[in-house]
Amino acid sequence: MAKIVVDVMLKPEILDPQGNAVASALPRLGFNFAKSVRQGKRFEIEIEGEPTTAQLAEIEKAAETLLSNPVIENFVVRVEK
Amino acid sequence: MRVGVITFPGTLDDRDAARAVNLGGAEAVSLWHADADLKAVDAVILPGGFSYGDYLRCGAISRFAPVMKLVIEAAGKGMPVLGICNGFQVLCESHLLPGALTRNSDLHFLCRDQEIEIINSETAWTSSYKKGEKIVIPLKNGEGSFQCDDNTLAMLEGEGRVIARYVGENPNGSRNLIAGITNERGNVVGLMPHPEHAIDELTGPTAQGLGFFTSILNAMVK
Numbered sequence: 001m002a003k004i005v006v007d008v009m010l011k012p013e014i015l016d017p018q019g020n021a022v023a024s025a026l027p028r029l030g031f032n033f034a035k036s037v038r039q040g041k042r043f044e045i046e047i048e049g050e051p052t053t054a055q056l057a058e059i060e061k062a063a064e065t066l067l068s069n070p071v072i073e074n075f076v077v078r079v080e081k
Numbered sequence: 082m083r084v085g086v087i088t089f090p091g092t093l094d095d096r097d098a099a100r101a102v103n104l105g106g107a108e109a110v111s112l113w114h115a116d117a118d119l120k121a122v123d124a125v126i127l128p129g130g131f132s133y134g135d136y137l138r139c140g141a142i143s144r145f146a147p148v149m150k151l152v153i154e155a156a157g158k159g160m161p162v163l164g165i166c167n168g169f170q171v172l173c174e175s176h177l178l179p180g181a182l183t184r185n186s187d188l189h190f191l192c193r194d195q196e197i198e199i200i201n202s203e204t205a206w207t208s209s210y211k212k213g214e215k216i217v218i219p220l221k222n223g224e225g226s227f228q229c230d231d232n233t234l235a236m237l238e239g240e241g242r243v244i245a246r247y248v249g250e251n252p253n254g255s256r257n258l259i260a261g262i263t264n265e266r267g268n269v270v271g272l273m274p275h276p277e278h279a280i281d282e283l284t285g286p287t288a289q290g291l292g293f294f295t296s297i298l299n300a301m302v303k
Binding site: 010013014015017018021066067069071072 | 137138141142145173174179180181183184185186187188226228229230254
């Protein structure tokens with residue numbers, strides 16, 4: 001069984017109010033390391049056996065069609081070892 | 082004239098939208114998201130709410146409902162389609178309208194009476210208004226911030242496709258105070274605030290939202 005991870009992040013130019021809220025909450029707890037925070041989504045997809053090239057292409061397509069909105073988000077697909 | 086009102090799981094404002102259609106002088110027809118059947122309607126409204134619990138992204142899952150395939154086809158042929166709030170989000174996810182609606186800039190869910198200015202009164206859904214007319218209707222959403230890239234924004238502004246703008250302070254961080262937009266042809270309109278909650282003074286802050294539902298009759302007469 002293999003695990004495919006799809007990370008979806010808002011494009012850099014899109015305002016991320018949730019990330020900003022996290023960034024401003026950190027110093028209140030004494031964590032002063034963060035210059036900025038961006039919040040995204042992670043999808044973990046399990047498939048039977050090792051992924052074929054065709055399956056990875058299909059997952060890319062699904063990521064582009066459903067898992068992310070290309071108008072505001074970028075995504076990265078990777079196979080987790 | 083028959084105007085369909087789609088109900089998705091989690092839709093809230095379908096009853097109010099149907100009432101607004103009837104008060105505007107057309108006949109409201111209930112449509113169900115899972116039925117690939119538009120019941121021979123002349124126009125369609127996608128009402129507000131939290132379809133599919135807003136899971137993944139607002140409107141992202143509704144977009145693939147069986148009824149939406151027909152709505153997308155019909156919109157391409159010129160059928161008037163109005164998406165209000167969550168309906169606007171569905172239209173953006175369906176690529177019937179450009180851009181996307183994201184979390185309000187201050188993260189708060191807003192619920193208030195909002196003044197908007199009608200910028201384009203030549204669409205299927207805004208012809209009862211005058212250009213520059215200001216109306217007050219409820220605004221109630223958590224993800225109402227209209228975002229798009231600079232080229233899309235320039236195109237929308239250049240082609241007069243912004244149909245309404247917020248008046249006063251920006252309530253949610255929308256680019257250029259955009260409250261609603263239309264497609265190239267003017268038959269598909271998306272609007273964040275809720276005209277269907279402002280159709281009579283007994284139940285709404287004003288009756289100034291009714292114009293969206295009478296406009297559609299003008300569109301059919303043409």
